[in-house]
Amino acid sequence: MTLSTRVYTKLLQVPEGKVTTYGDLAKAVGLENGQRAIGTIMKKNPFPGIVPCHRVVKSDGKIGGFVYGERVKLQMLVKEGIKIKDGKIIDFAKEKFYF
DNA sequence: CGGCTGGCGTCGT
């Protein structure tokens, strides 16, 4: 059970229509300040299509990056019911999922 | 093993 495995597991707990942040995900797996590590792990995602890495956004409500392009990530989130305006989540706090 | 990088976060200007 590596760190990345735990991250993916936690991420799978995020339901459709909800999102989480890199920082929160880091804390969820035991890292208080491992936000960047989470980014690296997402990029190295061994289960694309299984792990919803598009539900992970920046703490200020912005989308952040995405392997297949930020526009794609944005559209996926919108399809799940999350409202996005100018690359930022509207009711971010409300859509946020707490572990 | 040492150093650099990156889908970030936070604080200061």
Place this chain on the structure above:
DNA sequence: TACGACGCCAGCC
């Protein structure tokens, strides 16, 4: 509000 500088931690070279 916007931009730059540091700090953080797991990978990669």
